[in-house]
Amino acid sequence: MSGRPPWWKGTRGEWLVVGQLILMAAVALAPPAWRWTGPSRALWVALGVPLVIAGGWLGLRALYELGPSLTILPRPRPRGTFVQTGLYARTRHPAYGGLLIMAVGWALWRGSGL
Incomplete structure (x- = not known):
């Protein structure tokens, strides 16, 4: 047992x-x-597809820039560093911004009501 509570x-x-x-x-x-x-x-389609691509790029770039501090959980890693360069110098949550842009692009492209 690792001493950590179960997920x-x-x-x-x-x-x-x-x-x-x-x-x-x-x-x-x-x-x-x-x-x-x-x-x-x-x-x-011409509006939606580029938004999906741009949002995907933004999200992936944000994840890359986090480096070893990357975690999918809201609470940061115990020894993680506070990233303040690149995309993170301009906004606190570029990965979420990328997801939002992708979702809007997907809705336009596919005609999704969500």
Whole structure:
């Protein structure tokens, strides 16, 4: 036994991660709320796809810049460093910003109501 409580007790924010995964799955798997047809479809795809790509790049870059301090849990690692360079010099949560941009792009691209 490591002396740490089991993950399901949620002492480091594990349940917040579970909730985020459920919400991301709901957005990704939701059926389209509307069907784009005709020329408007091309417009929404042209707006949505670049947002998905840009949000993905932003999120991945943010995770890369965290380096060894990276954790999926809300509570930082015990010996993690406070990153204040790169994307983190401009915003505190660029990975979440990337996810938000991706979700908006996905909604436009797929016609998702979520």
